[in-house]
Amino acid sequence: MKSVFSFSFASIAAAMGIITPAFAEAGAAEGGFASLIPLLLIMVIFYFLLIRPQQKKLKDHRGMVDSLSKGDKVMTGGGVYGKITAVKDDTLKVEIADGVVITVKRDTVAGLAETAPAKAAKPAEKAAAKD
Numbered sequence: 388m389k390s391v392f393s394f395s396f397a398s399i400a401a402a403m404g405i406i407t408p409a410f411a412e413a414g415a416a417e418g419g420f421a422s423l424i425p426l427l428l429i430m431v432i433f434y435f436l437l438i439r440p441q442q443k444k445l446k447d448h449r450g451m452v453d454s455l456s457k458g459d460k461v462m463t464g465g466g467v468y469g470k471i472t473a474v475k476d477d478t479l480k481v482e483i484a485d486g487v488v489i490t491v492k493r494d495t496v497a498g499l500a501e502t503a504p505a506k507a508a509k510p511a512e513k514a515a516a517k518d
Contacts, residue, residue, distance in 0.1 A: 452493055455479065460500045463491055468500050 455461065459471045461481065469481035472488060479496070482488050 451499065452496055455493065455496065461496045462498055462500045464495045464497045467491075 455471060455474060457471055457474055460468070461471060461479075462468050463481070467481070467483055467489070469483040469489070471479050472482045473480035477493050478490050479493055480488050480490055
């Protein structure tokens with residue numbers, strides 16, 4: 388009797404071992420596709436909220452840098468305001484004060500400046516303004 392029981396238990400265990408993986412594979416195939424939907428949704432959200440606006444901003448900056456010309460008032464990435472005195476292929480000569488000209492790389496221009504920051508008044512002008 389003992390041998391019959393162990394034989395039938397072994398055959399049941401073997402049958403369950405064969406059948407169970409088939410059900411597991413079918414469930415995994417459905418679950419695998421369903422688990423990709425949130426990932427794809429996150430990628431779409433990132434594209435519209437982060438990647439696309441950044442590409443537009445980069446395109447606008449590139450267009451502004453390409454259109455720089457002599458006489459434009461600019462602000463560099465370091466916060467230096469000045470007026471462009473000469474334009475070369477990759478560099479610009481920017482006058483930041485009377486007689487002070489610096490050479491900057493074209494890509495470092497952060498933007499156009501409508502007006503340069505107010506210059507400090509000279510002491511003689513301050514005294515004349517008080518009178």
